[in-house]
Amino acid sequence: MAAIRHVEICNFRGIAYLSWAPKEGINALIGPGDVGKSTVLEAIDLVLGTRRSTFTDTDFHCLNVEQPISIEVTVGDLPRELLDLELYSAAIRGWSAVTSELADEPGEGLEPVITLKVTVSESCEATWQLHSERLAANELPRAMRNDHRAMIMAQRLGSAVGQHLAWGPTSSLSKLSGSGKGMGAALARAGRAARDDFTVADAPALKPAVTAAQQVARDLAVPAALDAIAALDPRSVNISNGAIALHGSNHVPLRALGTGSSRLLAAGLQAKVSRSVPVLLLDEVEHGLEPHRIARLLHYLGSKETESRPQVIMTTHSPVVLRELSAEQLCVARSDIGKTLRLERFGEAERGLLRTHAEAFLSAAILVCEGPTEIGLMRGFDLFWSSCNQLSLAFLGISLVDGKGTPNAQKTALQFSAAGFEVALLRDSDVPPPQNEQTFRGRGCPVFCWRDGHATENELFDSLPPEALPELIAIADKHHTSTVVDTNLGSHGLNKDSITALRTRPTDAHRSILAKAARSGAWFKRIDFGEEVAREVVCPNFTSLTGQLPITIQEIWTWTRRFAPPNDT
CATH class of the missing domain: 3.40.50.300 (P-loop containing nucleotide triphosphate hydrolases)
Incomplete structure (x- = not known):
C-alpha cells in the first residue's frame, strides 16, 4: 500500500x-x-x-x-x-x-x-x-x-x-460500489420518472402563467405553444451521481448529520477503501x-x-x-524564530507523561508547580496580569502541571525537559530539593522557590502586610468553617482569647503560628483555594509585599514573557 x-x-x-x-x-x-x-x-x-x-x-x-x-x-x-x-x-x-x-x-x-x-x-x-x-x-x-x-x-x-456520504466522483461510497456499471441508466430512468411525475397540479400557482402563455401564443400565432404546459426541463433535471446519497430510516440524508457524526462515518468509510x-x-x-x-x-x-x-x-x-x-504515533510541532518547522517524535520515556499530563504536550512551555496551592496561586496571578492588560498564560502557550510534591515535581520537570519542552519549576523550600534538581538546572531550566525553610504558607503569611492577614483567615473560614480554623489555631498553642486577638489585630508574632495552622489544616491545598488567595488577597496587596514572594513572582513573570510574540513583550 x-x-x-x-x-x-x-x-x-x-x-x-x-x-x-x-x-x-x-x-x-x-x-x-x-x-x-x-x-x-x-x-x-x-x-x-x-x-x-x-x-x-x-x-x-x-x-x-x-x-x-x-x-x-x-x-x-x-x-x-x-x-x-x-x-x-x-x-x-x-x-x-x-x-x-x-x-x-x-x-x-x-x-x-x-x-x-x-x-x-x-x-x-x-x-x-x-x-x-x-x-x-x-x-x-x-x-x-x-x-x-x-x-x-x-x-x-x-x-x-457530505460529499463522502453520497455517490460522487471521488467519494468512498463510489469506490465501494466498484465500477458502478448500470448506474448511468438508473440515473437516467430516475430523471425521466421525476419529469413524468410532475404536473401543474403539484404547483397551482403556475396555472395562471400557463394560461397566459397559451393566450399569447394564440394572439401572436405561435402554434407550437397553443397547448403549452408546465413540466420539468430535461436540461435542468440532471440527476448525477451526487444526487444519490445515504439516508436514514426517517429518509433524512445522512450528510445532514452533525459535524462529528458525519466525519466519523466518512472517516470509517475511507478506512474501508x-x-x-x-x-x-x-x-x-x-x-x-x-x-x-x-x-x-x-x-x-x-x-x-x-x-x-x-x-x-x-x-x-x-x-x-x-x-x-x-x-x-505522535509528532510535536516546534517552530524556530525563522519559522523552520520541526516535527519531532517521542519515545518510550514519554509514555508515562502522556497518560498523566497529556494536556501539557499541547503547549509551548510548561511550568511544573509543586502542588495544587502553587498552581492556584499562578492561576490567580495570571488573572491579575490579564486584568492589567498583560498577555495571559494561555496566550503565551504556557500550561501549569501539578508536580504532586517533592521529589516527584523535580522528576516530572526533568522528564518534560528531556522531551524537548521549555520547562520551569515552582516549588516551596520547606524540605531540601532532591539531587535531580541540579540535573534540571544543568539543562538551563529555571527553578523558582521561596526562602530556605519556607513552605508556600510561610511565604504568604510572612510577606503580606498585617492588615491583609485577616483576609487570608477569612478565606480559610469560608472553605473550612471558622470552627475548624479555630481548632487548627488552638492545636498550635493559642487559647480562645489569643485566637480572637489574632483574628482582629494580628501581629508579626502571629505569622509563624498562622502558617503552621494553615499547613496542618490544609487551608489552601486546592487549586481554587490558591487561586482565590492570589486573586483576592495577594495581588491587591502586591506593592506592599515583603520577603521573597514578590521577587519570585516577578522572576516567573519575566520567564513567561520569553514566549511572547515579537513586539508584544
Missing part, C-alpha cells in the same frame, strides 16, 4: 522550511496552535489530493513572493504499475528507511520511490509534476497518468464531508466527537494495529487523542 516517505515544504504560508519523514500507520501532529500543523496537511493535499487550488500572495511565507513556494512529497511502497521503467524510469528515486535520506537514483538497499512536486512562482501560477534531478537535467516529460496518480492519492477530511486511497488526512480529528467516539475512530483507523493499514496524518488538540495513541 503506497505511503508517504518524506515531505519537504519551502516558503508556504506559516512554514519557511520543513523536512519530515512520516511513518506508516498513524501520525498525529500535536503542539500549540498556529505553529503550522494544519498547513502540513494542506501542503500534502495540494500535491496528492484531487483538487487544484489557486494561489495568492498570502500563500507565500511572510508574503515573500520572490522565493517560490515548493512542496515535495515522496511516496514509497509503489504499486507495480508505477515501477514501469518505460514510463517512469527517470523519475524513480531511492529512499533509505535506516537513515531517512533520499537519493536521486535507486540503488541497493534503497526503496524505489517517486517524488511529486508543486511549485508556485511569483505570478501565483502553480506547476504540478514528477520531480527528480535526472528529469530536470534532461528536460524529460514530468506528467503522470491520471489513473496512476489515483493509486497514490491522499483524501482529506475536513469539517465538510484504504486500498484505493492509501493516505488519509484528518484535521482536528476530535472535532464534534465525544471522548468515547474519538477512541472508537482511532481504533478503527488502526491505532492499535500492527498490520499494514492506511497511512493517516492528522492534527489534534485533544488530550483524549494523546492518551489513546502511543508515543511513537
Whole structure:
C-alpha cells in the first residue's frame, strides 16, 4: 500500500522550511496552535489530493513572493504499475528507511520511490509534476497518468464531508460500489420518472402563467405553444451521481448529520477503501466527537494495529487523542524564530507523561508547580496580569502541571525537559530539593522557590502586610468553617482569647503560628483555594509585599514573557 516517505515544504504560508519523514500507520501532529500543523496537511493535499487550488500572495511565507513556494512529497511502497521503467524510469528515486535520506537514483538497499512536486512562482501560477534531478537535467516529460496518480492519492477530511456520504466522483461510497456499471441508466430512468411525475397540479400557482402563455401564443400565432404546459426541463433535471446519497430510516440524508457524526462515518468509510486511497488526512480529528467516539475512530483507523493499514496524518488538540495513541504515533510541532518547522517524535520515556499530563504536550512551555496551592496561586496571578492588560498564560502557550510534591515535581520537570519542552519549576523550600534538581538546572531550566525553610504558607503569611492577614483567615473560614480554623489555631498553642486577638489585630508574632495552622489544616491545598488567595488577597496587596514572594513572582513573570510574540513583550 503506497505511503508517504518524506515531505519537504519551502516558503508556504506559516512554514519557511520543513523536512519530515512520516511513518506508516498513524501520525498525529500535536503542539500549540498556529505553529503550522494544519498547513502540513494542506501542503500534502495540494500535491496528492484531487483538487487544484489557486494561489495568492498570502500563500507565500511572510508574503515573500520572490522565493517560490515548493512542496515535495515522496511516496514509497509503489504499486507495480508505477515501477514501469518505460514510463517512469527517470523519475524513480531511492529512499533509505535506516537513515531517512533520499537519493536521486535507486540503488541497493534503497526503496524505489517517486517524488511529486508543486511549485508556485511569483505570478501565483502553480506547476504540478514528477520531480527528480535526472528529469530536470534532461528536460524529460514530468506528467503522470491520471489513473496512476489515483493509486497514490491522499483524501482529506475536513469539517465538510457530505460529499463522502453520497455517490460522487471521488467519494468512498463510489469506490465501494466498484465500477458502478448500470448506474448511468438508473440515473437516467430516475430523471425521466421525476419529469413524468410532475404536473401543474403539484404547483397551482403556475396555472395562471400557463394560461397566459397559451393566450399569447394564440394572439401572436405561435402554434407550437397553443397547448403549452408546465413540466420539468430535461436540461435542468440532471440527476448525477451526487444526487444519490445515504439516508436514514426517517429518509433524512445522512450528510445532514452533525459535524462529528458525519466525519466519523466518512472517516470509517475511507478506512474501508484504504486500498484505493492509501493516505488519509484528518484535521482536528476530535472535532464534534465525544471522548468515547474519538477512541472508537482511532481504533478503527488502526491505532492499535500492527498490520499494514492506511497511512493517516492528522492534527489534534485533544488530550483524549494523546492518551489513546502511543508515543511513537505522535509528532510535536516546534517552530524556530525563522519559522523552520520541526516535527519531532517521542519515545518510550514519554509514555508515562502522556497518560498523566497529556494536556501539557499541547503547549509551548510548561511550568511544573509543586502542588495544587502553587498552581492556584499562578492561576490567580495570571488573572491579575490579564486584568492589567498583560498577555495571559494561555496566550503565551504556557500550561501549569501539578508536580504532586517533592521529589516527584523535580522528576516530572526533568522528564518534560528531556522531551524537548521549555520547562520551569515552582516549588516551596520547606524540605531540601532532591539531587535531580541540579540535573534540571544543568539543562538551563529555571527553578523558582521561596526562602530556605519556607513552605508556600510561610511565604504568604510572612510577606503580606498585617492588615491583609485577616483576609487570608477569612478565606480559610469560608472553605473550612471558622470552627475548624479555630481548632487548627488552638492545636498550635493559642487559647480562645489569643485566637480572637489574632483574628482582629494580628501581629508579626502571629505569622509563624498562622502558617503552621494553615499547613496542618490544609487551608489552601486546592487549586481554587490558591487561586482565590492570589486573586483576592495577594495581588491587591502586591506593592506592599515583603520577603521573597514578590521577587519570585516577578522572576516567573519575566520567564513567561520569553514566549511572547515579537513586539508584544
